[in-house]
Amino acid sequence: MSLIQYLKDRHLFLLINFVLFIIICVIMNLANVGMGIILLIFCIWFIPLFSLISMEFIKFKKFYDELNSTAEGLDKKYLLFEIVKEPDFIEGRLIYDLLKQINKAMHEHVKKYRDMQNEYREYIETWIHEIKTPIASTRLIIENNQTEVTKNIDYEIKKIEDYIEQVLYYSRSNNVSKDYIIKEVSLVEVVKNAIKKNSRDFINKRISVDIEAVYGSVYSDAKWLEFILNQIIGNSIKYCKRNEDKVKIYSARNRDNIILTIEDNGIGITSKDINRVFEKGFTGENGRRFGKSTGIGLYLCRKLCKQLGLGLTLTSQTGEGTKVNIIFPLGNIKYR
Missing domain, CATH: 3.30.565.10 (Histidine kinase-like ATPase, C-terminal domain)
Known part of the structure:
Protein backbone atom coordinates (compact mmCIF):
# COMPACT_ATOMS: atom_id res chain seq x y z
CA MET A 1 0.00 0.00 0.00
CA SER A 2 1.43 3.39 -1.02
CA LEU A 3 0.82 6.84 0.52
CA ILE A 4 -0.96 8.03 -2.64
CA GLN A 5 -3.34 5.06 -2.52
CA TYR A 6 -4.06 5.75 1.16
CA LEU A 7 -4.71 9.48 0.55
CA LYS A 8 -7.00 8.63 -2.36
CA ASP A 9 -8.98 6.39 -0.04
CA ARG A 10 -9.25 9.29 2.48
CA HIS A 11 -9.90 12.00 -0.12
CA LEU A 12 -13.53 12.62 0.90
CA PHE A 13 -12.59 13.09 4.57
CA LEU A 14 -9.76 15.50 3.65
CA LEU A 15 -11.93 17.38 1.16
CA ILE A 16 -14.66 17.97 3.78
CA ASN A 17 -12.10 19.33 6.23
CA PHE A 18 -10.58 21.68 3.65
CA VAL A 19 -14.03 22.95 2.56
CA LEU A 20 -15.06 23.59 6.17
CA PHE A 21 -11.80 25.42 6.84
CA ILE A 22 -12.26 27.61 3.74
CA ILE A 23 -15.82 28.47 4.83
CA ILE A 24 -14.55 29.41 8.32
CA CYS A 25 -11.75 31.47 6.74
CA VAL A 26 -14.28 33.40 4.65
CA ILE A 27 -16.46 34.06 7.73
CA MET A 28 -13.41 35.17 9.81
CA ASN A 29 -12.23 37.38 6.94
CA LEU A 30 -15.65 39.07 6.81
CA ALA A 31 -15.38 39.57 10.57
CA ASN A 32 -11.97 41.25 10.07
CA VAL A 33 -10.09 38.49 11.92
CA GLY A 34 -6.33 38.79 11.39
CA MET A 35 -4.28 36.34 9.29
CA GLY A 36 -2.30 35.34 12.35
CA ILE A 37 -5.44 33.98 14.02
CA ILE A 38 -6.46 32.18 10.81
CA LEU A 39 -2.98 30.61 10.53
CA LEU A 40 -3.14 29.53 14.18
CA ILE A 41 -6.52 27.87 13.61
CA PHE A 42 -5.09 26.12 10.52
CA CYS A 43 -2.23 24.73 12.60
CA ILE A 44 -4.52 23.67 15.47
CA TRP A 45 -6.87 22.00 12.97
CA PHE A 46 -4.60 20.36 10.43
CA ILE A 47 -1.41 19.42 12.32
CA PRO A 48 -3.28 16.87 14.54
CA LEU A 49 -5.29 15.79 11.48
CA PHE A 50 -2.18 15.08 9.40
CA SER A 51 -0.48 13.43 12.39
CA LEU A 52 -3.45 11.07 12.81
CA ILE A 53 -3.48 10.25 9.10
CA SER A 54 0.29 9.59 9.15
CA MET A 55 0.02 7.29 12.17
CA GLU A 56 -2.87 5.38 10.59
CA PHE A 57 -0.98 5.07 7.31
CA ILE A 58 2.12 3.65 9.06
CA LYS A 59 -0.03 1.21 11.05
CA PHE A 60 -2.02 0.01 8.01
CA LYS A 61 1.05 -0.21 5.79
CA LYS A 62 2.93 -2.27 8.36
CA PHE A 63 0.04 -4.76 8.66
CA TYR A 64 -0.63 -5.16 4.92
CA ASP A 65 3.08 -5.31 4.00
CA GLU A 66 3.58 -8.05 6.60
CA LEU A 67 0.53 -9.85 5.21
CA ASN A 68 1.87 -9.71 1.65
CA SER A 69 5.40 -10.76 2.55
CA THR A 70 4.13 -13.68 4.65
CA ALA A 71 1.81 -14.81 1.83
CA GLU A 72 4.63 -14.66 -0.75
CA GLY A 73 6.81 -16.86 1.46
CA LEU A 74 4.19 -19.59 1.81
CA ASP A 75 3.79 -22.52 -0.57
CA LYS A 76 0.32 -23.22 0.83
CA LYS A 77 -1.16 -19.74 0.99
CA TYR A 78 -4.38 -20.93 2.59
CA LEU A 79 -2.36 -21.34 5.82
CA LEU A 80 -1.74 -17.57 5.96
CA PHE A 81 -4.17 -16.86 8.77
CA GLU A 82 -2.72 -19.66 10.87
CA ILE A 83 0.53 -17.72 11.33
CA VAL A 84 -0.27 -14.02 10.79
CA LYS A 85 -0.66 -11.83 13.89
CA GLU A 86 -4.06 -10.33 14.67
CA PRO A 87 -4.00 -6.56 13.94
CA ASP A 88 -4.58 -3.98 16.68
CA PHE A 89 -6.99 -1.70 14.75
CA ILE A 90 -10.73 -2.24 14.29
CA GLU A 91 -10.85 -2.51 10.48
CA GLY A 92 -7.99 -5.03 10.47
CA ARG A 93 -9.58 -7.11 13.22
CA LEU A 94 -12.89 -7.23 11.33
CA ILE A 95 -11.13 -8.38 8.16
CA TYR A 96 -8.98 -10.83 10.15
CA ASP A 97 -11.99 -12.40 11.92
CA LEU A 98 -13.97 -12.65 8.67
CA LEU A 99 -11.12 -14.27 6.74
CA LYS A 100 -10.45 -16.62 9.63
CA GLN A 101 -14.07 -17.81 9.45
CA ILE A 102 -13.75 -18.23 5.67
CA ASN A 103 -10.48 -20.14 6.15
CA LYS A 104 -12.11 -22.46 8.69
CA ALA A 105 -15.06 -23.11 6.35
CA MET A 106 -12.64 -23.84 3.49
CA HIS A 107 -10.71 -26.36 5.62
CA GLU A 108 -13.96 -28.12 6.57
CA HIS A 109 -15.01 -28.19 2.92
CA VAL A 110 -11.65 -29.60 1.81
CA LYS A 111 -11.71 -32.18 4.61
CA LYS A 112 -15.15 -33.35 3.49
CA TYR A 113 -13.96 -34.02 -0.05
CA ARG A 114 -10.68 -35.51 1.15
CA ASP A 115 -12.62 -37.97 3.29
CA MET A 116 -14.85 -38.79 0.31
CA GLN A 117 -11.76 -39.38 -1.84
CA ASN A 118 -10.19 -41.62 0.80
CA GLU A 119 -13.42 -43.62 1.13
CA TYR A 120 -13.57 -44.07 -2.64
CA ARG A 121 -9.92 -45.14 -2.78
CA GLU A 122 -10.48 -47.64 0.04
CA TYR A 123 -13.50 -49.03 -1.81
CA ILE A 124 -11.47 -49.41 -5.02
CA GLU A 125 -8.68 -51.23 -3.16
CA THR A 126 -11.22 -53.51 -1.46
CA TRP A 127 -12.93 -54.21 -4.79
CA ILE A 128 -9.57 -55.07 -6.39
CA HIS A 129 -8.80 -57.43 -3.53
CA GLU A 130 -12.19 -59.13 -3.87
CA ILE A 131 -12.08 -59.41 -7.67
CA LYS A 132 -8.84 -61.40 -7.45
CA THR A 133 -10.73 -64.33 -5.91
CA PRO A 134 -13.01 -65.08 -8.92
CA ILE A 135 -10.07 -64.46 -11.26
CA ALA A 136 -7.97 -67.02 -9.35
CA SER A 137 -10.90 -69.46 -9.47
CA THR A 138 -11.24 -68.92 -13.22
CA ARG A 139 -7.55 -69.62 -13.73
CA LEU A 140 -7.89 -72.83 -11.71
CA ILE A 141 -10.80 -73.96 -13.88
CA ILE A 142 -8.78 -73.18 -17.01
CA GLU A 143 -5.79 -75.18 -15.76
CA ASN A 144 -8.06 -78.20 -15.24
CA ASN A 145 -9.68 -77.82 -18.67
CA GLN A 146 -6.89 -77.06 -21.10
CA THR A 147 -8.25 -76.38 -24.59
CA GLU A 148 -7.57 -73.80 -27.25
CA VAL A 149 -10.62 -71.85 -26.07
CA THR A 150 -9.55 -71.81 -22.41
CA LYS A 151 -6.07 -70.71 -23.47
CA ASN A 152 -7.60 -67.73 -25.22
CA ILE A 153 -9.74 -67.02 -22.15
CA ASP A 154 -6.63 -67.19 -19.99
CA TYR A 155 -4.94 -64.66 -22.28
CA GLU A 156 -7.86 -62.25 -21.92
CA ILE A 157 -7.88 -62.73 -18.14
CA LYS A 158 -4.23 -61.68 -18.12
CA LYS A 159 -5.30 -58.42 -19.78
CA ILE A 160 -8.00 -57.95 -17.15
CA GLU A 161 -5.40 -58.45 -14.42
CA ASP A 162 -3.18 -55.81 -16.03
CA TYR A 163 -6.03 -53.30 -16.08
CA ILE A 164 -6.91 -54.14 -12.47
CA GLU A 165 -3.30 -53.59 -11.47
CA GLN A 166 -3.31 -50.25 -13.27
CA VAL A 167 -6.43 -49.20 -11.33
CA LEU A 168 -4.79 -50.21 -8.05
CA TYR A 169 -1.62 -48.23 -8.72
CA TYR A 170 -3.63 -45.26 -9.96
CA SER A 171 -5.72 -45.23 -6.77
CA ARG A 172 -2.53 -45.28 -4.68
CA SER A 173 -0.50 -42.86 -6.78
CA ASN A 174 -1.36 -39.84 -4.60
CA ASN A 175 -0.29 -41.70 -1.45
CA VAL A 176 2.70 -43.60 -2.80
CA SER A 177 4.86 -42.57 0.18
CA LYS A 178 2.70 -44.75 2.44
CA ASP A 179 3.09 -47.80 0.24
Whole structure:
Protein backbone atom coordinates (compact mmCIF):
# COMPACT_ATOMS: atom_id res chain seq x y z
CA MET A 1 0.00 0.00 0.00
CA SER A 2 1.43 3.39 -1.02
CA LEU A 3 0.82 6.84 0.52
CA ILE A 4 -0.96 8.03 -2.64
CA GLN A 5 -3.34 5.06 -2.52
CA TYR A 6 -4.06 5.75 1.16
CA LEU A 7 -4.71 9.48 0.55
CA LYS A 8 -7.00 8.63 -2.36
CA ASP A 9 -8.98 6.39 -0.04
CA ARG A 10 -9.25 9.29 2.48
CA HIS A 11 -9.90 12.00 -0.12
CA LEU A 12 -13.53 12.62 0.90
CA PHE A 13 -12.59 13.09 4.57
CA LEU A 14 -9.76 15.50 3.65
CA LEU A 15 -11.93 17.38 1.16
CA ILE A 16 -14.66 17.97 3.78
CA ASN A 17 -12.10 19.33 6.23
CA PHE A 18 -10.58 21.68 3.65
CA VAL A 19 -14.03 22.95 2.56
CA LEU A 20 -15.06 23.59 6.17
CA PHE A 21 -11.80 25.42 6.84
CA ILE A 22 -12.26 27.61 3.74
CA ILE A 23 -15.82 28.47 4.83
CA ILE A 24 -14.55 29.41 8.32
CA CYS A 25 -11.75 31.47 6.74
CA VAL A 26 -14.28 33.40 4.65
CA ILE A 27 -16.46 34.06 7.73
CA MET A 28 -13.41 35.17 9.81
CA ASN A 29 -12.23 37.38 6.94
CA LEU A 30 -15.65 39.07 6.81
CA ALA A 31 -15.38 39.57 10.57
CA ASN A 32 -11.97 41.25 10.07
CA VAL A 33 -10.09 38.49 11.92
CA GLY A 34 -6.33 38.79 11.39
CA MET A 35 -4.28 36.34 9.29
CA GLY A 36 -2.30 35.34 12.35
CA ILE A 37 -5.44 33.98 14.02
CA ILE A 38 -6.46 32.18 10.81
CA LEU A 39 -2.98 30.61 10.53
CA LEU A 40 -3.14 29.53 14.18
CA ILE A 41 -6.52 27.87 13.61
CA PHE A 42 -5.09 26.12 10.52
CA CYS A 43 -2.23 24.73 12.60
CA ILE A 44 -4.52 23.67 15.47
CA TRP A 45 -6.87 22.00 12.97
CA PHE A 46 -4.60 20.36 10.43
CA ILE A 47 -1.41 19.42 12.32
CA PRO A 48 -3.28 16.87 14.54
CA LEU A 49 -5.29 15.79 11.48
CA PHE A 50 -2.18 15.08 9.40
CA SER A 51 -0.48 13.43 12.39
CA LEU A 52 -3.45 11.07 12.81
CA ILE A 53 -3.48 10.25 9.10
CA SER A 54 0.29 9.59 9.15
CA MET A 55 0.02 7.29 12.17
CA GLU A 56 -2.87 5.38 10.59
CA PHE A 57 -0.98 5.07 7.31
CA ILE A 58 2.12 3.65 9.06
CA LYS A 59 -0.03 1.21 11.05
CA PHE A 60 -2.02 0.01 8.01
CA LYS A 61 1.05 -0.21 5.79
CA LYS A 62 2.93 -2.27 8.36
CA PHE A 63 0.04 -4.76 8.66
CA TYR A 64 -0.63 -5.16 4.92
CA ASP A 65 3.08 -5.31 4.00
CA GLU A 66 3.58 -8.05 6.60
CA LEU A 67 0.53 -9.85 5.21
CA ASN A 68 1.87 -9.71 1.65
CA SER A 69 5.40 -10.76 2.55
CA THR A 70 4.13 -13.68 4.65
CA ALA A 71 1.81 -14.81 1.83
CA GLU A 72 4.63 -14.66 -0.75
CA GLY A 73 6.81 -16.86 1.46
CA LEU A 74 4.19 -19.59 1.81
CA ASP A 75 3.79 -22.52 -0.57
CA LYS A 76 0.32 -23.22 0.83
CA LYS A 77 -1.16 -19.74 0.99
CA TYR A 78 -4.38 -20.93 2.59
CA LEU A 79 -2.36 -21.34 5.82
CA LEU A 80 -1.74 -17.57 5.96
CA PHE A 81 -4.17 -16.86 8.77
CA GLU A 82 -2.72 -19.66 10.87
CA ILE A 83 0.53 -17.72 11.33
CA VAL A 84 -0.27 -14.02 10.79
CA LYS A 85 -0.66 -11.83 13.89
CA GLU A 86 -4.06 -10.33 14.67
CA PRO A 87 -4.00 -6.56 13.94
CA ASP A 88 -4.58 -3.98 16.68
CA PHE A 89 -6.99 -1.70 14.75
CA ILE A 90 -10.73 -2.24 14.29
CA GLU A 91 -10.85 -2.51 10.48
CA GLY A 92 -7.99 -5.03 10.47
CA ARG A 93 -9.58 -7.11 13.22
CA LEU A 94 -12.89 -7.23 11.33
CA ILE A 95 -11.13 -8.38 8.16
CA TYR A 96 -8.98 -10.83 10.15
CA ASP A 97 -11.99 -12.40 11.92
CA LEU A 98 -13.97 -12.65 8.67
CA LEU A 99 -11.12 -14.27 6.74
CA LYS A 100 -10.45 -16.62 9.63
CA GLN A 101 -14.07 -17.81 9.45
CA ILE A 102 -13.75 -18.23 5.67
CA ASN A 103 -10.48 -20.14 6.15
CA LYS A 104 -12.11 -22.46 8.69
CA ALA A 105 -15.06 -23.11 6.35
CA MET A 106 -12.64 -23.84 3.49
CA HIS A 107 -10.71 -26.36 5.62
CA GLU A 108 -13.96 -28.12 6.57
CA HIS A 109 -15.01 -28.19 2.92
CA VAL A 110 -11.65 -29.60 1.81
CA LYS A 111 -11.71 -32.18 4.61
CA LYS A 112 -15.15 -33.35 3.49
CA TYR A 113 -13.96 -34.02 -0.05
CA ARG A 114 -10.68 -35.51 1.15
CA ASP A 115 -12.62 -37.97 3.29
CA MET A 116 -14.85 -38.79 0.31
CA GLN A 117 -11.76 -39.38 -1.84
CA ASN A 118 -10.19 -41.62 0.80
CA GLU A 119 -13.42 -43.62 1.13
CA TYR A 120 -13.57 -44.07 -2.64
CA ARG A 121 -9.92 -45.14 -2.78
CA GLU A 122 -10.48 -47.64 0.04
CA TYR A 123 -13.50 -49.03 -1.81
CA ILE A 124 -11.47 -49.41 -5.02
CA GLU A 125 -8.68 -51.23 -3.16
CA THR A 126 -11.22 -53.51 -1.46
CA TRP A 127 -12.93 -54.21 -4.79
CA ILE A 128 -9.57 -55.07 -6.39
CA HIS A 129 -8.80 -57.43 -3.53
CA GLU A 130 -12.19 -59.13 -3.87
CA ILE A 131 -12.08 -59.41 -7.67
CA LYS A 132 -8.84 -61.40 -7.45
CA THR A 133 -10.73 -64.33 -5.91
CA PRO A 134 -13.01 -65.08 -8.92
CA ILE A 135 -10.07 -64.46 -11.26
CA ALA A 136 -7.97 -67.02 -9.35
CA SER A 137 -10.90 -69.46 -9.47
CA THR A 138 -11.24 -68.92 -13.22
CA ARG A 139 -7.55 -69.62 -13.73
CA LEU A 140 -7.89 -72.83 -11.71
CA ILE A 141 -10.80 -73.96 -13.88
CA ILE A 142 -8.78 -73.18 -17.01
CA GLU A 143 -5.79 -75.18 -15.76
CA ASN A 144 -8.06 -78.20 -15.24
CA ASN A 145 -9.68 -77.82 -18.67
CA GLN A 146 -6.89 -77.06 -21.10
CA THR A 147 -8.25 -76.38 -24.59
CA GLU A 148 -7.57 -73.80 -27.25
CA VAL A 149 -10.62 -71.85 -26.07
CA THR A 150 -9.55 -71.81 -22.41
CA LYS A 151 -6.07 -70.71 -23.47
CA ASN A 152 -7.60 -67.73 -25.22
CA ILE A 153 -9.74 -67.02 -22.15
CA ASP A 154 -6.63 -67.19 -19.99
CA TYR A 155 -4.94 -64.66 -22.28
CA GLU A 156 -7.86 -62.25 -21.92
CA ILE A 157 -7.88 -62.73 -18.14
CA LYS A 158 -4.23 -61.68 -18.12
CA LYS A 159 -5.30 -58.42 -19.78
CA ILE A 160 -8.00 -57.95 -17.15
CA GLU A 161 -5.40 -58.45 -14.42
CA ASP A 162 -3.18 -55.81 -16.03
CA TYR A 163 -6.03 -53.30 -16.08
CA ILE A 164 -6.91 -54.14 -12.47
CA GLU A 165 -3.30 -53.59 -11.47
CA GLN A 166 -3.31 -50.25 -13.27
CA VAL A 167 -6.43 -49.20 -11.33
CA LEU A 168 -4.79 -50.21 -8.05
CA TYR A 169 -1.62 -48.23 -8.72
CA TYR A 170 -3.63 -45.26 -9.96
CA SER A 171 -5.72 -45.23 -6.77
CA ARG A 172 -2.53 -45.28 -4.68
CA SER A 173 -0.50 -42.86 -6.78
CA ASN A 174 -1.36 -39.84 -4.60
CA ASN A 175 -0.29 -41.70 -1.45
CA VAL A 176 2.70 -43.60 -2.80
CA SER A 177 4.86 -42.57 0.18
CA LYS A 178 2.70 -44.75 2.44
CA ASP A 179 3.09 -47.80 0.24
CA TYR A 180 6.65 -48.05 -1.05
CA ILE A 181 9.77 -49.46 0.59
CA ILE A 182 13.12 -48.14 -0.62
CA LYS A 183 15.85 -50.74 -0.72
CA GLU A 184 18.58 -51.98 -3.04
CA VAL A 185 17.06 -53.40 -6.19
CA SER A 186 18.82 -55.31 -8.96
CA LEU A 187 17.94 -53.79 -12.32
CA VAL A 188 18.44 -57.17 -14.00
CA GLU A 189 15.92 -58.85 -11.69
CA VAL A 190 13.31 -56.12 -12.11
CA VAL A 191 13.69 -56.17 -15.89
CA LYS A 192 13.48 -59.98 -16.01
CA ASN A 193 10.29 -59.95 -13.93
CA ALA A 194 8.71 -57.39 -16.26
CA ILE A 195 9.76 -59.42 -19.33
CA LYS A 196 8.40 -62.62 -17.76
CA LYS A 197 5.06 -60.94 -17.09
CA ASN A 198 4.79 -60.05 -20.78
CA SER A 199 6.37 -63.28 -22.07
CA ARG A 200 3.21 -64.58 -23.73
CA ASP A 201 2.80 -61.37 -25.74
CA PHE A 202 6.44 -61.48 -26.79
CA ILE A 203 6.01 -65.09 -27.96
CA ASN A 204 2.66 -64.57 -29.71
CA LYS A 205 3.88 -61.49 -31.58
CA ARG A 206 7.36 -62.94 -32.17
CA ILE A 207 9.10 -59.97 -30.61
CA SER A 208 12.72 -60.54 -29.59
CA VAL A 209 14.14 -59.10 -26.38
CA ASP A 210 17.70 -58.03 -25.65
CA ILE A 211 18.56 -57.39 -21.98
CA GLU A 212 22.24 -58.35 -22.12
CA ALA A 213 23.38 -54.77 -21.39
CA VAL A 214 21.39 -54.31 -18.17
CA TYR A 215 23.68 -53.99 -15.17
CA GLY A 216 23.76 -52.52 -11.70
CA SER A 217 21.60 -51.96 -8.67
CA VAL A 218 19.51 -48.97 -7.66
CA TYR A 219 17.78 -47.89 -4.49
CA SER A 220 14.07 -47.83 -5.18
CA ASP A 221 10.87 -49.80 -4.64
CA ALA A 222 10.97 -53.01 -6.70
CA LYS A 223 7.19 -53.35 -6.94
CA TRP A 224 6.57 -49.81 -8.21
CA LEU A 225 9.59 -49.96 -10.53
CA GLU A 226 8.38 -53.24 -12.00
CA PHE A 227 4.94 -51.73 -12.61
CA ILE A 228 6.49 -48.75 -14.43
CA LEU A 229 8.59 -51.07 -16.60
CA ASN A 230 5.56 -53.24 -17.29
CA GLN A 231 3.60 -50.23 -18.59
CA ILE A 232 6.45 -49.10 -20.84
CA ILE A 233 7.16 -52.60 -22.18
CA GLY A 234 3.42 -53.10 -22.73
CA ASN A 235 3.39 -50.00 -24.94
CA SER A 236 6.36 -51.30 -26.93
CA ILE A 237 4.50 -54.57 -27.55
CA LYS A 238 1.22 -52.82 -28.33
CA TYR A 239 2.67 -50.62 -31.07
CA CYS A 240 5.00 -53.10 -32.75
CA LYS A 241 5.20 -53.30 -36.57
CA ARG A 242 5.18 -57.12 -36.79
CA ASN A 243 8.30 -57.02 -38.94
CA GLU A 244 11.55 -57.95 -37.21
CA ASP A 245 10.18 -56.50 -33.98
CA LYS A 246 12.68 -56.02 -31.21
CA VAL A 247 12.76 -54.55 -27.70
CA LYS A 248 16.17 -53.64 -26.35
CA ILE A 249 16.71 -52.80 -22.67
CA TYR A 250 20.04 -51.53 -21.39
CA SER A 251 21.55 -49.39 -18.66
CA ALA A 252 24.29 -46.77 -18.76
CA ARG A 253 26.13 -44.82 -16.10
CA ASN A 254 26.74 -41.08 -16.44
CA ARG A 255 28.47 -38.69 -14.07
CA ASP A 256 25.25 -37.71 -12.24
CA ASN A 257 22.92 -40.64 -12.85
CA ILE A 258 22.25 -44.09 -14.19
CA ILE A 259 19.79 -44.41 -17.05
CA LEU A 260 17.73 -47.51 -17.79
CA THR A 261 16.57 -47.38 -21.42
CA ILE A 262 13.72 -49.31 -23.02
CA GLU A 263 14.03 -49.03 -26.79
CA ASP A 264 11.86 -50.55 -29.52
CA ASN A 265 11.70 -50.41 -33.31
CA GLY A 266 7.93 -50.02 -33.48
CA ILE A 267 5.73 -47.52 -35.29
CA GLY A 268 6.98 -44.58 -33.24
CA ILE A 269 5.11 -41.44 -32.20
CA THR A 270 4.28 -38.49 -34.45
CA SER A 271 6.06 -35.19 -33.76
CA LYS A 272 2.78 -33.41 -32.95
CA ASP A 273 2.02 -35.97 -30.20
CA ILE A 274 5.48 -36.41 -28.67
CA ASN A 275 5.16 -33.52 -26.19
CA ARG A 276 1.78 -34.70 -24.91
CA VAL A 277 2.33 -38.40 -24.30
CA PHE A 278 2.56 -37.94 -20.50
CA GLU A 279 -0.73 -36.04 -20.30
CA LYS A 280 -3.58 -37.78 -18.54
CA GLY A 281 -6.05 -39.33 -20.99
CA PHE A 282 -4.05 -38.37 -24.10
CA THR A 283 -4.12 -41.18 -26.68
CA GLY A 284 -2.76 -39.42 -29.76
CA GLU A 285 -2.85 -40.58 -33.35
CA ASN A 286 -1.63 -44.11 -32.55
CA GLY A 287 -4.22 -44.57 -29.81
CA ARG A 288 -7.03 -43.63 -32.19
CA ARG A 289 -5.63 -45.76 -34.99
CA PHE A 290 -5.20 -48.93 -32.91
CA GLY A 291 -8.07 -48.29 -30.49
CA LYS A 292 -6.21 -49.87 -27.57
CA SER A 293 -4.91 -46.87 -25.66
CA THR A 294 -6.43 -45.48 -22.45
CA GLY A 295 -4.03 -42.55 -22.11
CA ILE A 296 -3.31 -43.52 -18.49
CA GLY A 297 -0.19 -45.73 -18.65
CA LEU A 298 2.53 -43.15 -19.39
CA TYR A 299 0.77 -40.51 -17.29
CA LEU A 300 0.86 -42.89 -14.33
CA CYS A 301 4.51 -43.79 -15.02
CA ARG A 302 5.51 -40.11 -14.94
CA LYS A 303 3.53 -39.56 -11.73
CA LEU A 304 5.06 -42.56 -9.96
CA CYS A 305 8.58 -41.67 -11.12
CA LYS A 306 8.14 -38.20 -9.69
CA GLN A 307 7.00 -39.68 -6.38
CA LEU A 308 10.03 -41.99 -6.33
CA GLY A 309 12.44 -39.18 -7.22
CA LEU A 310 13.20 -40.59 -10.68
CA GLY A 311 13.32 -38.90 -14.06
CA LEU A 312 11.38 -40.12 -17.09
CA THR A 313 11.98 -38.99 -20.67
CA LEU A 314 10.76 -40.21 -24.05
CA THR A 315 12.06 -39.72 -27.58
CA SER A 316 10.58 -41.16 -30.75
CA GLN A 317 10.51 -40.96 -34.53
CA THR A 318 7.64 -42.06 -36.70
CA GLY A 319 8.35 -45.44 -38.29
CA GLU A 320 11.65 -45.93 -36.45
CA GLY A 321 10.65 -46.63 -32.86
CA THR A 322 10.53 -45.17 -29.37
CA LYS A 323 13.09 -44.82 -26.61
CA VAL A 324 12.09 -44.33 -22.96
CA ASN A 325 14.67 -43.44 -20.30
CA ILE A 326 14.20 -43.97 -16.56
CA ILE A 327 16.77 -41.78 -14.81
CA PHE A 328 18.10 -42.74 -11.37
CA PRO A 329 20.03 -39.96 -9.57
CA LEU A 330 23.56 -41.12 -8.78
CA GLY A 331 23.15 -40.27 -5.09
CA ASN A 332 20.51 -43.02 -4.85
CA ILE A 333 22.43 -45.59 -6.87
CA LYS A 334 24.93 -48.35 -6.34
CA TYR A 335 26.39 -49.44 -9.66
CA ARG A 336 28.20 -52.73 -10.04
